[in-house]
Amino acid sequence: EDQVTQSPEALRLQEGESSSLNCSYTVSGLRGLFWYRQDPGKGPEFLFTLYSAGEEKEKERLKATLTKKESFLHITAPKPEDSATYLCAAGYSSASKIIFGSGTRLSIRP
Amino acid sequence: ETGVTQTPRHLVMGMTNKKSLKCEQHLGHNAMYWYKQSAKKPLELMFVYSLEERVENNSVPSRFSPECPNSSHLFLHLHTLQPEDSALYLCASSQDGTGTLDTQYFGPGTRLTVL
Numbered sequence: 001e002d003q004v005t006q007s008p009e010a011l012r013l014q015e016g017e018s019s020s021l022n023c024s025y026t027v028s029g030l031r032g033l034f035w036y037r038q039d040p041g042k043g044p045e046f047l048f049t050l051y052s053a054g055e056e057k058e059k060e061r062l063k064a065t066l067t068k069k070e071s072f073l074h075i076t077a078p079k080p081e082d083s084a085t086y087l088c089a090a091g092y093s094s095a096s097k098i099i100f101g102s103g104t105r106l107s108i109r110p
Numbered sequence: 111e112t113g114v115t116q117t118p119r120h121l122v123m124g125m126t127n128k129k130s131l132k133c134e135q136h137l138g139h140n141a142m143y144w145y146k147q148s149a150k151k152p153l154e155l156m157f158v159y160s161l162e163e164r165v166e167n168n169s170v171p172s173r174f175s176p177e178c179p180n181s182s183h184l185f186l187h188l189h190t191l192q193p194e195d196s197a198l199y200l201c202a203s204s205q206d207g208t209g210t211l212d213t214q215y216f217g218p219g220t221r222l223t224v225l
């Protein structure tokens with residue numbers, strides 16, 4: 001069964017404490033792995049798209065990596081404003097075939 | 111207006127009401143999507159339109175009826191809803207809907223409560 005699983009479900013860090021969020025996927029013929037950030041009461045905001053294993057992308061304190069089975073979102077020296085829910089999604093076969101994970105709720109304490 | 115806008119932002123309706131959600135994208139995209147986001151559940155893709163034609167309907171109950179009059183506007187008509195339909199309804203758009211290399215950009219959502 002095609003599936004996207006994110007872990008942990010929730011993560012609380014101290015400001016400046018680096019960590020990683022995991023997104024594991026079991027889909028046939030992955031075409032793209034997407035990361036989004038979602039603030040409470042708002043729609044998801046696009047962060048990254050990764051297309052092939054070994055690819056990495058960075059934006060400010062965030063770096064996304066991709067292997068054949070999972071993707072990681074590394075957050076370095078986070079700040080309170082990085083607090084949000086981070087969603088990953090796997091796209092495959094066609095645009096209509098996209099599966100989202102349940103998200104990781106990240107909280108950064110000052 | 112920029113990006114993807116949705117109206118209303120909040121909606122409370124009874125089970126016998128008929129209402130519509132509206133989405134407008136100002137990005138020049140050709141594909142638009144409706145998603146449902148329930149508490150503690152992943153986003154569920156409901157409908158996909160590409161160049162105003164519906165290309166996907168993921169087993170959504172008929173009480174949800176989409177309409178895409180042009181590539182900039184998307185509606186979701188609601189009737190005879192159930193309390194379990196209460197959720198955040200998100201609209202998204204992408205350059206084209208024919209491949210998963212396509213990044214989707216989301217609106218702020220409509221928070222729907224069915225009494």
